[in-house]
Amino acid sequence: MNPDIYVVIEHLRRQISDISYVMLAAARAMANVTGGQVIALLLGHDVEPLASDLAADQVLYIEHPAFADFSSDAYQRTLETVIKERSPRAVLFGDTTIGGDVAAWLSTRLGLPLVSACRTVRAEGAALKFVSQICGGKLLAEGDLPAPSALVMMVPGGYKPEQGHAAQSPELVRLDAPTLDDLHVSVKEYIEPAVGDVDIAREPILVSIGRGIQNQDNIELAEELARALGGVVCASRPVIDQGWLAPTRLVGKSGKAVKPKLYFALGISGAPEHTEAIGDSELIIAVNTDTSAPIFDLAKFGASIDMLDLLPVLTEKVQQAKG
Amino acid sequence: MNLVVPIKMVPDLVEELVIDASGTKLDPEALRLKLNEFDDHAIEQAILLKEKGTGTVTVVAPDIEGIDEVLFTAAAKGADRLVKLTGNWQRGVNNHALARVFANFIKTLRPELILTGVQAHNDLDGAVGPQLAEHLGLPYVGYVSGVIVCDGSVQIRKEFPGGLIAEMQVMLPAVLGIQAAEKPPRYVPISKIRATMKSTNLEKFPAMELETAGAPLSVRLFQPQASTRATMIEGDADTVATRLVEILKEHGVL
Numbered sequence: 419m420n421p422d423i424y425v426v427i428e429h430l431r432r433q434i435s436d437i438s439y440v441m442l443a444a445a446r447a448m449a450n451v452t453g454g455q456v457i458a459l460l461l462g463h464d465v466e467p468l469a470s471d472l473a474a475d476q477v478l479y480i481e482h483p484a485f486a487d488f489s490s491d492a493y494q495r496t497l498e499t500v501i502k503e504r505s506p507r508a509v510l511f512g513d514t515t516i517g518g519d520v521a522a523w524l525s526t527r528l529g530l531p532l533v534s535a536c537r538t539v540r541a542e543g544a545a546l547k548f549v550s551q552i553c554g555g556k557l558l559a560e561g562d563l564p565a566p567s568a569l570v571m572m573v574p575g576g577y578k579p580e581q582g583h584a585a586q587s588p589e590l591v592r593l594d595a596p597t598l599d600d601l602h603v604s605v606k607e608y609i610e611p612a613v614g615d616v617d618i619a620r621e622p623i624l625v626s627i628g629r630g631i632q633n634q635d636n637i638e639l640a641e642e643l644a645r646a647l648g649g650v651v652c653a654s655r656p657v658i659d660q661g662w663l664a665p666t667r668l669v670g671k672s673g674k675a676v677k678p679k680l681y682f683a684l685g686i687s688g689a690p691e692h693t694e695a696i697g698d699s700e701l702i703i704a705v706n707t708d709t710s711a712p713i714f715d716l717a718k719f720g721a722s723i724d725m726l727d728l729l730p731v732l733t734e735k736v737q738q739a740k741g
Numbered sequence: 742m743n744l745v746v747p748i749k750m751v752p753d754l755v756e757e758l759v760i761d762a763s764g765t766k767l768d769p770e771a772l773r774l775k776l777n778e779f780d781d782h783a784i785e786q787a788i789l790l791k792e793k794g795t796g797t798v799t800v801v802a803p804d805i806e807g808i809d810e811v812l813f814t815a816a817a818k819g820a821d822r823l824v825k826l827t828g829n830w831q832r833g834v835n836n837h838a839l840a841r842v843f844a845n846f847i848k849t850l851r852p853e854l855i856l857t858g859v860q861a862h863n864d865l866d867g868a869v870g871p872q873l874a875e876h877l878g879l880p881y882v883g884y885v886s887g888v889i890v891c892d893g894s895v896q897i898r899k900e901f902p903g904g905l906i907a908e909m910q911v912m913l914p915a916v917l918g919i920q921a922a923e924k925p926p927r928y929v930p931i932s933k934i935r936a937t938m939k940s941t942n943l944e945k946f947p948a949m950e951l952e953t954a955g956a957p958l959s960v961r962l963f964q965p966q967a968s969t970r971a972t973m974i975e976g977d978a979d980t981v982a983t984r985l986v987e988i989l990k991e992h993g994v995l
């Protein structure tokens with residue numbers, strides 16, 4: 419059995435994503451149990467310098483023009499060959515827009531078991547146990563990481579990305595890519611994120627609304643509170659997908675990470691895709707009718723009442739307090 | 742254009758989630774299921790494409806409790822064919838087994854495009870979409886929030902973090918994992934769903950034997966125990982608002 423832990427490094431437009439460092443930290447913890455090495459797999463075009471701060475024992479760099487952008491097809495074909503040849507104890511992917519397009523495909527293709535939404539992997543004797551976060555953060559699932567070889571899709575939160583950075587460049591080995599012509603998936607162009615009137619990543623006071631706001635007319639109630647507090651309104655994904663606020667106001671995995679003085683979460687359940695982006699807030703206050711909503715695990719203060727009842731009253735009291 | 746949308750039901754998170762005595766699954770007695778939100782977006786996206794061109798939308802799902810209403814709702818929105826896969830679903834099913842069952846049925850339809858939700862909140866062994874794509878030998882792209890049909894391919898919008906979007910070309914036939922439809926899923930009145938129940942046929946197709954390999958085995962479920970939990974403010978809106986103003990002052994926000 420190959421005791422090594424492989425990490426598929428995620429990067430886009432010459433920048434390595436934080437999840438890659440999280441995975442390297444996880445891989446180190448796992449390799450300490452298996453006695454193997456941490457091997458980073460870097461698929462790219464002209465991105466060799468990106469390898470320099472990866473906390474891995476070895477970086478396998480696979481260079482090909484097809485990797486200039488992310489193509490699921492090119493990644494699938496290449497990783498299929500590498501994983502099949504080496505059968506490592508585990509291969510880590512991000513549970514992300516990149517890993518999500520390849521890990522489950524490879525699981526089926528190679529007949530290897532797959533664990534997704536994985537937050538941590540810990541040792542129990544010589545065995546590895548995974549813990550995954552499911553059902554919007556309301557449940558954890560724990561089990562043995564299938565042996566001898568398994569694929570894992572990791573979410574952030576279990577390891578600090580700083581632990582995945584190395585001061586010294588790791589050993590770099592070049593591998594040849596398989597033939598990659600006739601790709602079925604290719605990038606034509608990028609559409610840059612819209613630049614809005616405000617940058618929520620820099621705002622000190624955020625009034626954030628979720629599906630609990632119920633309809634578009636109620637948005638004004640949140641706007642009024644934000645105005646009274648001298649802050650701005652932002653939202654969870656369902657509110658943005660309804661078109662009730664501009665995409666620039668989206669907080670979370672597919673939107674922006676925020677770090678305000680005050681994050682006021684109203685009618686937001688606290689799904690992992692949302693909470694991964696609010697952890698750096700100084701003060702989180704949550705209002706949610708469901709006392710078991712995971713958002714209360716992150717908030718310092720909470721209230722379990724109807725946000726629509728609270729909003730007008732609170733706005734008035736804030737206005738009074740400000741004089 | 743032949744469009745197929747495989748869907749699945751997931752626990753409704755509005756309800757309390759009760760773990761059964763075995764500790765390995767949710768108590769079916771206390772469980773309320775609803776359509777996976779992203780599958781709802783996949784249905785909407787399929788119907789939007791049908792409305793822009795020609796073609797048929799087939800929605801396919803495991804035959805479990807509550808599915809009839811979900812399927813009739815899809816038909817009321819514009820889906821043409823509704824298919825229930827009958828089988829031994831009582832003990833639950835993982836996505837590896839589900840993808841095999843879907844593939845076994847969908848290959849008989851030879852669709853140009855398969856749209857499914859990018860993921861579901863209870864996925865523990867990866868999403869259905871990319872597995873289905875592998876079984877059918879088709880390309881897969883997920884996190885999709887826009888689709889335009891071209892000749893022999895689709896142009897799609899794939900989401901990356903921070904609001905970055907990649908415009909991509911995917912050769913047909915293909916499987917897409919839908920994150921969000923171009924428009925939010927439409928609302929259909931109950932009366933229209935009732936009318937559809939009378940006019941639309943629910944087809945049944947026997948699912949193949951469930952083959953669960955590929956997912957983790959013997960999983961223990963538990964509720965997270967947060968190391969810290971919010972200090973809860975009790976009382977009516979007025980009391981809570983008064984206390985919140987104090988807290989905001991104490992923290993220098995006001």
Ligand SMILES: Cc1cc2nc3c(=O)[nH]c(=O)nc-3n(C[C@H](O)[C@H](O)[C@H](O)COP(=O)(O)OP(=O)(O)OC[C@H]3O[C@@H](n4cnc5c(N)ncnc54)[C@H](O)[C@@H]3O)c2cc1C
Nearest residue numbers: 628629630654655670671672673685686687691707708725
């Ligand atoms: C790939 C991917 C990326 C994603 N990216 C993001 C992202 O960037 N950002 C994001 O937010 N989500 C993202 N999501 C979605 C995420 O999984 C959740 O679905 C979403 O965060 C839920 O939003 P919500 O909390 O507003 O809604 P829900 O989970 O539906 O919660 C609504 C809450 O409001 C409460 N409520 C209802 N009525 C009231 C009331 N009157 N007063 C007070 N409380 C009330 C309910 O108790 C409930 O807890 C992503 C999902 C996927 C699959």
Ligand SMILES: Nc1ncnc2c1ncn2[C@@H]1O[C@H](COP(=O)(O)O)[C@@H](O)[C@H]1O
Nearest residue numbers: 886887888889896897898908909923924
């Ligand atoms: N190139 C594209 N690829 C995929 N979807 C697109 C593309 N262009 C536009 N769309 C979608 O089609 C809808 C109408 O777009 P437009 O006509 O540009 O307003 C929008 O909701 C977009 O999400």
